[in-house]
Amino acid sequence: MDAEAVRERASELPREPGVYQFLDGDRVLYVGKAVxxxxxxxxxxxxxxxxxxxMVDRTQDIEVAVTETESQALLLEANLIKRHRPRYNVRLKDDKSYPLVELxxxxxxxxxxxxxPEAGSTVFGPFTDRGQVETVVKAxxxxxxxxxxxxxxxxxxxxxxxxxxxxxxxxxxxxxxxxEGYVADVxxxxxxxGGETGVLTDPLEREMAAAAEDERFERAANLRDTLAAVEGFHDTGAAAVSAAGESRQRTDVLGVSLAGSEPTVAVLRADGGQLVEREQHTLDAPETTPEPATVLGxxxxxxxxxADLPEAILCPEQPAGGDIESWLAGVGVELRVPGAGREATLVDLAMKNASRPERDRDETAALADALGIDAATRIEGFDVSHTxxxxVVGSNVVFVDGTPEKSAYRRRKLEETNDDYGNMAELVGWRIERARDGGDDRPQPDLLLIDGGRGQLSAAREAVDGLNVPIIALAKAEERVITPDRTYNWAGDDPKLHLLQRVRDEAHRFAVQYHETVRDEVSTPLDEIPGVGPETRKRLLGRFGSVDSVRTAAREELExxxxxxxxxxxxxxxxx
Structure with missing residues (x-):
């Protein structure tokens, strides 16, 4: 539709609440609600x-359904989105900002x-501090x-x-x-x-004491830092369980944050006095600066x-729309706005879970809009390193919502050739073929980022071989963003550029790190030192990571x- 067609269709519509759908033939492109x-x-x-x-350009028709109230429009919109899963809707979804731990x-x-997480897995979280989670999982x-x-x-x-x-x-x-032994460890x-912190703190304390007694002070200091992270790990969860502990009913607790470009709602779920789930969701609000009550409504x-309805819902304030409370009461759900006590403490906790730095999510949305693509939530970066x-090695790193997802990183040895274009084509082609053959179970990325210029981009595009994934390059010399159609010269302080630079630099770091390891595996100065055989060499590299780290280690550490x-x-x- 062009602007005139939209104007003509809009003039035919009633000034009443309801739901509208943008249609491309029989396909629903977008569902929206309106007062x-x-x-x-x-x-x-x-x-x-x-x-x-x-989306508007692709629209062939607009259909509407009038409702008596705005609340009815919200319910109808939710059902239509669930049924049609329109491509252009910002839908409520499980939290992709906070990491989970999966068994x-x-x-x-x-x-x-x-x-x-995979189907059937045992999942814990989500957690707000990925660095702390990584420390705890390693421990x-x-x-x-x-x-x-x-x-x-x-x-x-x-x-x-x-x-x-x-x-x-x-x-x-x-x-x-x-x-049997492995299951016991699991x-x-x-x-x-589940909250039994001593399962990890007790062995850490014993090892830290032993390290200090043996005068392995660096190891003792590292264990001290790990112990501090572990001891602080359950603080938020413990507060939630304590606050919910008096009630045996299932209770959902909501918190709202208006930071960033989209309102965020956190849901803490307590069942039988135990915190069993935490979620975070975003909404596409019609107002530029909505009130918390409007977001909740x-x-x-x-x-x-x-979602299944709980027995009670706690909110920081009364949701907008008089029909909300009566609707919930009609289905047997009590809506409460606590002013003090343990329930108020729990609402405060939900508010903290909803509030998080929005910079990364804003960057991904701005990047997607600037490039004219659907999303840039999941970006994969590629780089090649050799001497x-x-x-010759290649790296494949993953950023989700602007944050590195290191568990999804991959690396590969490539053909020994001094051909940057060919090397990049081999690396990207390997990623695509693994996905096609079922050997790579990671989700499909929203955007591929190549470390290099137009030559590397062209080689990578040929390797993609028709797969419908946007691909761009970031050239180091002038920090230009290169797409198949044009080149962008964004300002040096542009958040969109900073996001791409983080992905590019991490891909470069990961590639160089692997190259140093491969180079060390081929031939290292350790081979020429009397008393250092293959097994000792392996233990040195396993302990210190590279020859450079062995070189800088103190004699006491080597011994x-x-x-x-x-x-x-x-x-x-x-x-x-």
């Missing part, structure tokens, strides 16, 4: 973004941090040896991997531990996430159209590695 259908549809004469402009549904479960793996590898890697092992050598995994893949991890009918065609005595440590210091 005044005519005014709301007329607003599309001047679309507020490139994404909406594309996979497997005889020997994998533990991993994710935003997209759990060091203590209980749960595997972090994918099921595919697990099934193809014939000997333990490096994680076993450095104490992160008990290697059930090669029967280094039996199922149950201990589940008890920790819009959220409640949309959310509970697809004059030797030790702590099995097989390294005073003389060998002295040789390492002298030779390196």
């Amino acid at each position: 005044d259908l005519r005014d709301r549809v007329r607003s599309y004469l001047t679309p507020r973004s490139e994404r909406i402009r594309q 996979t549904d497997h005889a020997f479960p994998q533990i991993r941090i994710t935003r997209d 759990l793996r060091e203590t209980y040896g749960l595997r972090g590898c994918s099921d595919h890697k697990y099934s193809t092992r014939d000997r333990p991997c490096l994680d076993y050598d450095i104490g992160l995994c008990s290697a059930p893949c090669t029967d280094e531990i039996g199922r 149950e201990a991890v589940e008890r920790f996430f 819009a959220f409640l009918p949309q959310y509970y159209a697809a 004059q065609g030797r030790g 702590r590695v099995e097989g390294i005595g005073e003389k060998t440590a002295a040789r390492l210091v002298d030779r390196l």
Whole structure:
């Protein structure tokens, strides 16, 4: 539709509340709600973004349904969105901002941090601090040896991997531990996430005391920091459980944040006195600056159209719309706005869960609008590293909502050739083929980012081979954003550019790190030092990560590695 067609259709609509649908033939492109259908549809004469402009261009017709009240319009909109899943709707969805900890549904479960858990998994969270979660999961793996590898890697092992050598995994893949022992360790991890902090703090305290007694002060300091992270891990959850503990009924507690471009609602769910779930949702609000009451009034009918109703709902204030409370009362749900006491404490906790820095989510939305693509929530970055065609490796990093998702990183050795374009084509082609063959179970990205210029971009586009994923490049020299159709020269302080730079720089770091490892594997200065054989070399690299880290290590640290005595440590210091 052009502007004149939208104006003509809007003039035919009533000034009543209801729901409107933008249609492309039989396909529903967008479902919206309105207090005044005519005014709301007329607003599309001047679309507020490139994404909406594309939607209007594709629209062939607009259908409306009049309702008696705005609340009825909200319920109808929720049902239509659930039924048709329109491409251009900003839908209520599970929180993709906060990470989850997943124990996979497997005889020997994998533990991993994710935003997209598999069906059948045991899931804990979401959690607000990813760095703290990573620290805790690493400590759990060091203590209980749960595997972090994918099921595919697990099934193809014939000997333990490096994680076993450095104490992160008990290697059930090669029967280094039996199922009974491994399941016992999994149950201990589940008890920790259930609130039994001592399952992890007790062994950490013992190891820290032993390290201090042995004068391994660096290790003791690291354990102290880990212990602090673990001890603080359950603070928020404990407050929620305590606040909900007096009631045995199922209670949902709502908090609202108006920070950023979209209102956010957090839902804390307590069942039988225990906090069992936390969620965060966003809404597409008609008003530029909506009130919390308006957000709650819009959220409640949309959310509970697809969710089980609790026995009680706690809110920070009364939701807008007189029909909301009567509707809930009619279906047996008590709506309360606590002013003091434990219920008020729980509402405060929900408000804290709703409030989070919105910068990253705003960046992804702004980037998608600027590039004219549907979304930029999930970005994958690619880079290649080598030394004059030797030790050629590629990296594939993942950012979700502007945040690195390191569990989804991948890397690959490439053909030994000094051809940057060919190397990039091989790397991207490998990613695409794995996805097509079912060897890569990660979600499809919204955007691919190539570290390089137009040459690398062209090579990557050929490798994509028709897959419908937007792909761009970021050139280092002038920090230009290159697309197949044009080049953008965004300002140096532009948040959109900063987001792409973070992805590009992380892909570069990850590639260089792997290249250094591969280069060390081929031939390293360690090979020339008397007393350092293959096994000792492996232990050194496993402990310190690279030759450079061995080079900077103190003699005392070297002597702590099995097989390294005073003389060998002295040789390492002298030779390196």
